[in-house]
Amino acid sequence: MKSEKGLSSRKVVDKSVRGLTLLVTLLILAPLFDMIYIIVSNAVPSLSLDMFIHTTVTDGILNAIVGSLFLVLLSSVIAVSLGVFSGVYLAEFGGRSASFIRFFADVLTGVPSIVVGYFGYIVFVLYLGWGYSAMAAAIALTIIMIPYVTRTTEFALRKVPSEIKEGSYALGASKATTVNRISFRYAAPGIMTGILIAVSISLGETAPLIYTAYFYNYLPNLALFHSPVGYLTWVIWAFINEPLALAHQQAFVSSFVLMVFVLCLGLGARFLVARWWKS
């Protein structure tokens, strides 16, 4: 046991550590607030109806917004269809093949998005001859999104109480019916959370899209092949390097819109989790 003198010095150390952790937390949060401040202060003065009606050719960002949503929607359709049912397989039918697939899902999250983009460019854009296209971009985004959707679906389905499932089996329902009618309803918030997270990630991706969707100054013509698509993250990356005020405005407004999307998706996910937890 230390002496009184030692105690006060230990107390001093303790208090300084308390202060230090608080300081560090504030230090990390400061850039976040600064980021939001910079984006908001630069974007808000430039917010006008014009920005959202015109395309990047005519001082707006409409094509970037629509393009981003288009790409995300397209890739979500594929990623969710594949991911949810992959998650079903992992949760309902276990075994060695399931852990094999789980391992690869983990590996897939670690593939740098530029490598996915490079793969997409050489294989889809060039070798298969699709050119810069929404489909090439969608497949690249799907590859990035799938592991998240799969694993969240798996976790959500695992949380379904077994009594409910067993009750369903006892009534003679097949596995398919049980999952589709019962488990999904129970696990829906969890699955939705995973989808929202994956959507948020794909909205923010740039590197894989640079060489698959390229960029397009007009509204996407909804063709899946041979037609590039514009998107918000390109505007941010390319336009901020312009020494022109207008281009900067477009970049900041795009950042603002993107942040709003990311925020809504994040809040939506937390909201779902809270409700789900409560139930």
Add this chain to the structure above:
Amino acid sequence: MAKMKLTTRGVSSTTIGLVVVLVIVVVAAGAYIAVTGVGTTTTTTVISTVTTTATSTVTAVSTSTSTSVSTSTSVSTSTFTSSETTNTNISATLLEDGSSLLYPAFNLWIANFSQYYPNVHITTGSGGSGKGISEAAAGTVNIGASDAYLTISQANANPGLLNIPLAISAQQVNYYFGSGNALNKIHLNFSASILAQIYNGTITTWNNPQIAALQSASVAAQLPSTAITPIHRADSSGDTFIFTSYLSAGDQYWNKTYGYGTSPTIIPSGVGITATGNSGMLTALSTTPGGIAYVGISYLNTANQLGFGYAHLQNRAGNFVDITAANIQAAVNARLSSVPTNETASLIYAPGANSYPIVNFEYAIVKTTQPSASILAAVQAFLTWDITRGNLGYFLLQVHFVALPSAVAQLSLTQVASLHT
């Protein structure tokens, strides 16, 4: 014990999710439908108070150097008139990418071209000349723009690829000493040799005796001891090509050791910083006091607005010349006789007392064989328009380009006519 609450909670959460997705789809579709027909064929009128004399003073035209064309605050109608009638028969969507030096000119041309060919939609890009060439070769764009002609190996690998000059441009060397510094207003003298040593890291400070030796005594005294930060292109760039061509032509050591090309790695790594696109060069320079950068002449106005200085470069005859239309023309005239039918020619380091040393053809890189009749018609219409109407002073003076001599223009038109499906 789990309660059977799934019915109410579960359904509402799924419903929320579905509603969110539906809202996004509806908003996207609604926006698309609402704007279709308005957004896609909008043309902007480009402002110009340009007089068509050789030494025109171009008022500040803010050509946006990204994938957009901006209008300046004083909107006026185009002063360009033509007896050409509108052609609505030719209809296609064309993709262009490549040189950021040619990019502002392309946007100027397209803004007016689309008034006469409203059904041709052209998307421009400025990914760099190397990208323009490779994308044209791969067929991912219809027209590649390049400041660099096709190299021997590129030409051999792509026998069906043409380089067609559309205009003549030049390149300046900009530098920046910080906001308000008097040196920004002085045109420093530079030779290829000095620039070569700057770009390979041998000369590291502005008050280096070799630099001072080229200036007048009063200017040399003002040179600071700050470090020089050479800025070069990170993307595969025609500007790098013509700049390193100049260095190779004027400096034996550079020619032997580094050579010239569009690749970002021609210039030794680790010296200075990189930037993407001509506009990126300007941005990087604006945040790097003591920096020096090679920038395409179509960005000279912007560079001036940003307060950068530009150099007088030493030409083959040994004179330090200014970047004026007359000096660029002198270089062209000196090299005119050596332009072959395929128009692969370098205008760098031309002989002549007044020839500006970094002058080049701006090339459209296109495939001889076009994918369809409509695309062929559109490409031919656009390229012909550029070579004839687009070469008028009204357009070129805004970007400080010089028109193709009529002999070269003829060769270009012949190449355009040789395209087929």
Add this chain to the structure above:
Amino acid sequence: MRRQRTPENRGDRAYRLATAAVAASIPIFMFAILIFIFQYSLPAIRFNGLGFFTTSSWNLGNLNTAATVVKNGVTGLPGASYGVIGLLVGTLFSSAIALLIAVPTSIAIALFTAEDAPRVVREPLVALEDLLAGIPSVIYGLWGITVLVPLVQSTIAPGMSKVLGFVPFFGGGTNTGYGLLTCGLILALMVTPIISSTVRESFAKTPSELKEGALALGCTKWEVQRRITIPFSKTTIAGASMLGLGRALGETMAVLMVGGGSYAALPSKIYSPISTMATAIVSLLDSAFQDPTGLALYSLAEVALVLFAVTLAANMAARVFVSGGVTKAFVSRSEA
């Protein structure tokens, strides 16, 4: 005792096979990427040999002749040489700096959030942390260019040079704000939320009996944390750091925007401009197409292979330490 398998009826079997087929898409994607990258880089592997890992260069060779050279059965342009050391050093150094800053920072934040923060503040703090983790990297890059680069150029770099200048790596010219230091700082910012959220959850799981026992013995809060909480989560901290490392290694856009760009040179100072393997793939891809032999493209694939291998190693290490796998850490929010 072996669980008895009940006979599977046809409907269930069909469902199992159907979902298995869908789930197989994941390894199929994985193998497709792996096989493609490996096969595409084979010519480069043969041409470049071991020199790829011992030299630093990116030279396409002489494009202005029609001549080619053949080495180990692979055609290339005369003078072509590719070496990845510069990019590897850029990648590893920037990630190392990021981790050096991020790990202690994350532990501090985790301690604060898990233990010190009043309950009212805790939930918003966690939400803010998640928000930080979800911000796209272009926006980090945007902030980097707008705020961090000028800050490093005017304040941080000169200050560091003055204080630590006796070490050659930290001394000397600090001209531009674009460089290794800025990359390290921005990566640290991006990686901290990932590490700290995982560590925080682990801290929260520390058995309270151990902590209460220590408190009963008269330890201060810090001593409890130092001797009980942190050591208890040792493996999780290691795993989370590996996770963060994996993220930092593959990061492209933010580093591209603040890195300054330097393909072959090794950074001589902490302020030198760098390129990482990821940014090099973005920057060098279009110039690689000029090489008619294709060697430049294959070499880029080799860079991608090395990048993939390095991130894989980090993620596998993370998997060993963090229970439940890598994706779990990201989706753990779904478990609140």
